[in-house]
Amino acid sequence: MTEETWGRARAALRSSIGKNNFTTWIEPLEFVSYDDGVAEFHVKTLFQGDWVKRNFGDQIKQEICNQGAEVTRLNFSLAKDAMPRPQVSKPAKKVETAEIKRFSPDTKDELPGAPLDRRFTFDRFVVGKPNELAHAAARRVAEGGPVSFNPLFLYGGVGLGKTHLMHAIAWELSERSPELRVLYLSAEQFMYRFIQALRDRQMIDFKQLFRSVDVLMVDDVQFISGKDSTQDEFFHTFNALVDQGKQIIISADRAPGEIDGLEERIKSRLQWGLVVDLHPTDYELRLGILHQKVEQYREHYPNLEISNQVLEFLAHRISSNVRVLEGALNRLAALAALIGREITLEMVHDSLADILRASDKKVTVDEIMRKTCDYYNVRMSDLISPKRSRNIARPRQMAMYLAKHLTQRSYPEIGKRFGNRDHTTVIHAVRKIEELKAQDSQVAEDAELLRRMLEA
Numbered sequence: 001m002t003e004e005t006w007g008r009a010r011a012a013l014r015s016s017i018g019k020n021n022f023t024t025w026i027e028p029l030e031f032v033s034y035d036d037g038v039a040e041f042h043v044k045t046l047f048q049g050d051w052v053k054r055n056f057g058d059q060i061k062q063e064i065c066n067q068g069a070e071v072t073r074l075n076f077s078l079a080k081d082a083m084p085r086p087q088v089s090k091p092a093k094k095v096e097t098a099e100i101k102r103f104s105p106d107t108k109d110e111l112p113g114a115p116l117d118r119r120f121t122f123d124r125f126v127v128g129k130p131n132e133l134a135h136a137a138a139r140r141v142a143e144g145g146p147v148s149f150n151p152l153f154l155y156g157g158v159g160l161g162k163t164h165l166m167h168a169i170a171w172e173l174s175e176r177s178p179e180l181r182v183l184y185l186s187a188e189q190f191m192y193r194f195i196q197a198l199r200d201r202q203m204i205d206f207k208q209l210f211r212s213v214d215v216l217m218v219d220d221v222q223f224i225s226g227k228d229s230t231q232d233e234f235f236h237t238f239n240a241l242v243d244q245g246k247q248i249i250i251s252a253d254r255a256p257g258e259i260d261g262l263e264e265r266i267k268s269r270l271q272w273g274l275v276v277d278l279h280p281t282d283y284e285l286r287l288g289i290l291h292q293k294v295e296q297y298r299e300h301y302p303n304l305e306i307s308n309q310v311l312e313f314l315a316h317r318i319s320s321n322v323r324v325l326e327g328a329l330n331r332l333a334a335l336a337a338l339i340g341r342e343i344t345l346e347m348v349h350d351s352l353a354d355i356l357r358a359s360d361k362k363v364t365v366d367e368i369m370r371k372t373c374d375y376y377n378v379r380m381s382d383l384i385s386p387k388r389s390r391n392i393a394r395p396r397q398m399a400m401y402l403a404k405h406l407t408q409r410s411y412p413e414i415g416k417r418f419g420n421r422d423h424t425t426v427i428h429a430v431r432k433i434e435e436l437k438a439q440d441s442q443v444a445e446d447a448e449l450l451r452r453m454l455e456a
């Protein structure tokens with residue numbers, strides 16, 4: 001195979017895998033050599049190589065073969081100008097808070113992070129189509145070495161495995177490179193640390209501490225929206241670490257651009273690196289997770305029997321999130337251990353009646369509008385009218401807020417249902433209710449009561 005053969009194969013790949021995939025993954029490949037069926041390419045990052053091999057390997061071989069050369073293996077190695085390995089920090093400078101010591105997840109209190117869950121490792125993370133890119137990116141960061149994306153931003157709905165992946169990265173890094181100072185904490189903990197440092201006049205220590213880590217992971221970053229000083233400090237920490245070539249990993253329940261109340265400069269920083277979405281699980285992934293969990297239970301209960309039929313039923317019926325799925329399985333495992341025999345489908349119906357009912361329930365925007373009207377005693381026609389008086393505007397904002405939180409509808413779709421309003425009006429309404437909930441207990445109570453009524 002020659003450079004020319006590769007040129008023709010590339011051209012064919014462009015039409016077979018689509019322009020976007022081609023530009024992102026194939027175009028940057030640099031053909032280096034061909035020897036005895038092995039084609040060697042340079043890549044900028046190992047992640048790129050892994051990804052291309054896994055997703056387009058067969059197609060690449062096929063297109064090269066169509067051009068008359070036979071390739072049995074594709075090799076991807078790092079180009080000379082690939083990004084340098086992130087620096088491992090020198091022994092930490094002594095900071096008076098005495099919280100900086102060498103990190104080990106087992107002595108988790110040495111850095112001001114949250115404890116890591118022993119179960120949240122890569123081995124225990126089941127990969128399927130919905131989470132494969134997030135998993136590949138997390139694995140890549142956990143390998144250490146040159147990473148071309150910083151930060152890695154993981155986002156997705158509740159219970160889809162963001163925290164699990166972040167902990168897995170921390171465990172893996174601490175095993176491969178124990179000298180690395182890896183700090184994992186929630187955005188809420190970041191804020192409390194910051195407030196504490198302000199109160200105790202220890203801002204210099206705080207800054208030194210956060211700037212001395214090699215890898216910073218902040219979970220649920222949406223928490224800092226609307227909290228201006230925390231955002232400011234986060235922004236400076238972020239920049240300082242990126243400038244030093246340190247890796248940052250962030251998670252949130254939404255994409256950076258959709259986090260209301262987050263300053264534009266932070267949104268744009270968060271989008272610098274790789275933004276990956278954990279999609280809602282599909283049937284196959286849920287079934288895979290259930291099988292894996294049953295195996296784990298068997299480590300403690302070797303006689304545990306839960307039939308495939310029951311697992312398939314659960315994977316089919318409980319699609320909301322993995323946490324709920326795990327909860328259901330926990331209950332069944334406890335039941336099986338208690339009665340000492342195999343669980344039947346009938347028993348599943350009885351013992352999981354509440355979970356199954358909740359999973360069947362899908363709240364619609366119409367229902368939210370109707371229940372909100374009843375609750376505030378306004379008419380449906382008012383909600384979609386242009387009226388702006390407070391007694392109409394507030395219920396409308398509340399209904400929009402609930403629609404955003406309780407359904408999968410996008411901002412433009414919700415706007416459309418409320419008398420063809422623009423999506424920015426919905427964003428404003430959601431933000432407004434979030435602010436009011438924090439300041440006004442009556443609004444918080446209204447939101448909670450309505451949510452319960454809708455989910456009952």
Ligand SMILES: Nc1ncnc2c1ncn2[C@@H]1O[C@H](COP(=O)(O)OP(=O)(O)OP(=O)(O)O)[C@@H](O)[C@H]1O
Nearest residue numbers: 124125126157158159160161162163164289322323
């Ligand atoms: N792909 C998976 N394989 C195995 N377990 C999973 C997977 N996805 C999620 N889980 C499990 O589901 C539970 C919830 O996951 P996790 O806490 O990581 O969710 P999250 O996305 O961080 O949710 P939240 O937004 O509520 O913080 C955990 O017990 C986790 O181990």
